Amino acid sequence: MTSTSRSARTRALLQDAALRLFSEQGYDATTVEQIAREAGVSHMTFFRHFPTKDAVVLEDGFDPAIAAAVATAPTELLPLVRVCAGLRAVLTHVDLPGQEEVRLRVRIAVEHPALRAGTYAATEATQKAIAEVLVADGVSPFEARVASAAALAAVTVAVLEWCLSDRDDPMSSQLSAALDVLDGTARR
Amino acid sequence: MTSTSRSARTRALLQDAALRLFSEQGYDATTVEQIAREAGVSHMTFFRHFPTKDAVVLEDGFDPAIAAAVATAPTELLPLVRVCAGLRAVLTHVDLPGQEEVRLRVRIAVEHPALRAGTYAATEATQKAIAEVLVADGVSPFEARVASAAALAAVTVAVLEWCLSDRDDPMSSQLSAALDVLDGTARR
DNA sequence: ATCCTAATGTTAGTGGCTAACATTAGAATA
DNA sequence: TATTCTAATGTTAGCCACTAACATTAGGAT
Structure with missing residues (x-):
C-alpha cells in the first residue's frame, strides 16, 4: 500500500x-x-x-533548475543583470509549495553558527552551475563567478529576511526587491 | 627578554x-x-x-576597518556603488604585509568543506558592519544588507581566485576587477 | 622571599561520525 | 507457498573534536 x-x-x-x-x-x-x-x-x-x-536542515531542493533559467535569459545583457533576470524568472514561480517549511528550516538554521555556515556552503553548488552557463556563452570565468556569487548573496539575504519575518506576502516579492538592488531597477 | x-x-x-x-x-x-x-x-x-x-586557519584580521572606509565614501552614490567605492579604498592599501600568508591559509581552507563554510561565516560580521554604516546614512536596512552581502561575495571570489593562482601581481588588482563587475565600470 | 594570578596540565567525560561485520525485511523468482 | 537474493538496518567498538572540574605551575608584583 x-x-x-x-x-x-x-x-x-x-x-x-x-x-x-x-x-x-x-x-x-x-x-x-x-x-x-x-x-x-x-x-x-x-x-x-x-x-x-x-x-x-540544509536541503533546499529548489536550488537546481536555477541555472537552466539563467541560460534562457537574454544573452546580450550584462552578466550581473542577466543572472538577476534568470533568478527572477525562477523564483517568482517557486513559492507556493514548501514556503512555510523553508521558513521553519531557515529559522532553525539561523540559530546555529554551524548551520548558517552550512547554508552558505550549500549555495556554492548553485553558484558554480550559474557561472558555467555564463562561461558557456562567452563570459570570462572570473566575471561569471563574481556575478553569480553576488546575485546569490543578495538572494540569500532576501530569503533570510523573509523567513525571519512573519509577513504573509510571498517570498518572491522579497527576492525581487533584493535583485532590484543589484541590477539598478531600483534607481530612484 | x-x-x-x-x-x-x-x-x-x-x-x-x-x-x-x-x-x-x-x-x-x-x-x-x-x-x-x-x-x-x-x-x-x-x-x-x-x-x-x-x-x-580562519583569522583574517583585515576584516575590520572596512566599514570605516565605506563610511567615508560619498553618500550620494547608490548603496551598491558606494560599498564598492569603500572597499576599493581599503583593499588597495592592505596588500603588502601578509599577502602570502593569506594565500597559504586560503589554500588550506579551500581543501576542506568545513573551512570553506567557516570563511563565509567569518564574512558575516563584516557584512553587518557595512550595512550598519549605510543604514546610519538613511539607506533601508534591507537594501543595505543586500548591497553589502553582494559586494563581499564578489570580494570573496576575487580573494579565492588570487590565492589559488600563482600570479605575482598584488591581490588588489584582482579585487578591483571583481568590484568592476558590480558597479558597472566594466561596461564594455 | 612570598604571594597572587594567569596560564597550563590532568582526567574523565559527551557527542558526532566511521568501519566492519551481523542481521533482517521484503520483493522477485521459482 | 517456499526460496533466495539484496537492500536496508542493527551492533559494536572506536576515533576525534570539544568541554567541565579541578590540580598545578610559572612568573611578575609586592
Whole structure:
C-alpha cells in the first residue's frame, strides 16, 4: 500500500523527527541518537540517509533548475543583470509549495553558527552551475563567478529576511526587491 | 627578554605548528592533540587559544576597518556603488604585509568543506558592519544588507581566485576587477 | 622571599561520525 | 507457498573534536 520505498519513508521519518526535536529543544540539545530513536531506527541508519547532522536542515531542493533559467535569459545583457533576470524568472514561480517549511528550516538554521555556515556552503553548488552557463556563452570565468556569487548573496539575504519575518506576502516579492538592488531597477 | 607575553607566544607557536602540519599532512589527518604536542602544550591549551580547530586557519584580521572606509565614501552614490567605492579604498592599501600568508591559509581552507563554510561565516560580521554604516546614512536596512552581502561575495571570489593562482601581481588588482563587475565600470 | 594570578596540565567525560561485520525485511523468482 | 537474493538496518567498538572540574605551575608584583 505504501507507494514510497522503505528508504524514502525512513528518510522522511528521520527528517520529521529531527525538525520537530530541533524546534522543540534546540539544535545542540538534540542528539542524533535521540532523532534516530524517535524515528524508530538506529543512529547508523541516520548517517546512511544524511551525511551529517546539519544535512537534515540544509536541503533546499529548489536550488537546481536555477541555472537552466539563467541560460534562457537574454544573452546580450550584462552578466550581473542577466543572472538577476534568470533568478527572477525562477523564483517568482517557486513559492507556493514548501514556503512555510523553508521558513521553519531557515529559522532553525539561523540559530546555529554551524548551520548558517552550512547554508552558505550549500549555495556554492548553485553558484558554480550559474557561472558555467555564463562561461558557456562567452563570459570570462572570473566575471561569471563574481556575478553569480553576488546575485546569490543578495538572494540569500532576501530569503533570510523573509523567513525571519512573519509577513504573509510571498517570498518572491522579497527576492525581487533584493535583485532590484543589484541590477539598478531600483534607481530612484 | 621576550617582549611578547607568554600567552601570545604560545598562541603563535600553536598557529605555526598548525599551519605547518596542515599543509604537510592535510587538515583532517592532523589532530589537535598533534598540534598541541608539536607546540609543546596540552590539547586543552589549544582550545583556550582557539575556540575550534578551524579558527587557526580562519583569522583574517583585515576584516575590520572596512566599514570605516565605506563610511567615508560619498553618500550620494547608490548603496551598491558606494560599498564598492569603500572597499576599493581599503583593499588597495592592505596588500603588502601578509599577502602570502593569506594565500597559504586560503589554500588550506579551500581543501576542506568545513573551512570553506567557516570563511563565509567569518564574512558575516563584516557584512553587518557595512550595512550598519549605510543604514546610519538613511539607506533601508534591507537594501543595505543586500548591497553589502553582494559586494563581499564578489570580494570573496576575487580573494579565492588570487590565492589559488600563482600570479605575482598584488591581490588588489584582482579585487578591483571583481568590484568592476558590480558597479558597472566594466561596461564594455 | 612570598604571594597572587594567569596560564597550563590532568582526567574523565559527551557527542558526532566511521568501519566492519551481523542481521533482517521484503520483493522477485521459482 | 517456499526460496533466495539484496537492500536496508542493527551492533559494536572506536576515533576525534570539544568541554567541565579541578590540580598545578610559572612568573611578575609586592
